[in-house]
Amino acid sequence: MLRPSPAPAPALRSVLAALGSPTAVREPRTPALRAAQGPLRPELPLPVHVLGRPAAGAVGAAVAAGQRPPRTRLAGWRFLVRNGDRAIAAADTMLTPDGWSFSHFFEGPYVTATERALVQAESLAVPYQPRLLSVPELYMLTLWLHTDTEADGASTEPGPDDLLVPLAPAPPGIAANHSYRVADLLPVIGLRLAPPPLLGSAAGA
Known part of the structure; x- marks a missing residue:
């Protein structure tokens, strides 16, 4: 079962304003939003966290040594935009010096994959707080199922019992729609983000 963390009210208001007044924002609507008939509803807000190269480079060693997992950085809140009974796009918000504001609309495979993963996670017996974890260097996005359902969505440390569900398309060798601890x-992510060994380093050892 899922227990989402509530999004900041200004973030939701900015998305509602962008949907209600398309000419008031710089970012154009996507083709699906322009073609939609009927009301558009922003739902299922998810905090989007980023796992960057500096934090992830030592992930493998840290986990192997029993240390804490790396912290992540909250990059924004994402809302799935529903038309009828399905999500046809997503709306991202970002934190600015003036607070949370609308960033852009987008559509594509991650919208469908996110909705699918959320439906699957809803059937789990253990309650989780849904989030998104992005690894930009691998062009990878995962549904992050956080066990602390009372946590602030902005908290940045994965828990030892949290699950990660890579969304399709996932990087080669990592199964999409599979729940990983x-x-x-x-x-695995840490190894892929680690810099390659210097040429000749083995010969000089």
Whole structure:
């Protein structure tokens, strides 16, 4: 079952304003939004966290040594935009010096994959707080199922029992729509983000 963290009220208001007044924002609507008939509703707000190269480079060693998983950075809140009974796009918000504001609309495979993963997670017996975890260097996005359902959505440390569900399309060798324990998937990500060995380093050892 899922227990989402409520999005900041200004973030929701900015998305509602962008949907209600398309000419008031710089970012154009996507083709699906322009073609939609009937009301558009922003739902299922998810905090979007980013796992960057500096934090992830030592992930494998940290997990193997029993240390804490790396912290992440809250990059924004994402709302799925529903038309009728399905999500046809998403709306991202970002934190500015003036507070949370609308960023842009987008559509594509991650919208469908996110909705699918959320439906699957809803059937789990253990309650989770849904989030998104992005790894930009791998062009990878995962549904992050956080076990602390009372946590602020902005909290940035994965828990040892958290799950990560890579969304399709996932990087080669990582199964999409499969639930991984944080301790199992983060070392794999860490290895992929680690810089390659210097040429000749083995010969000089």
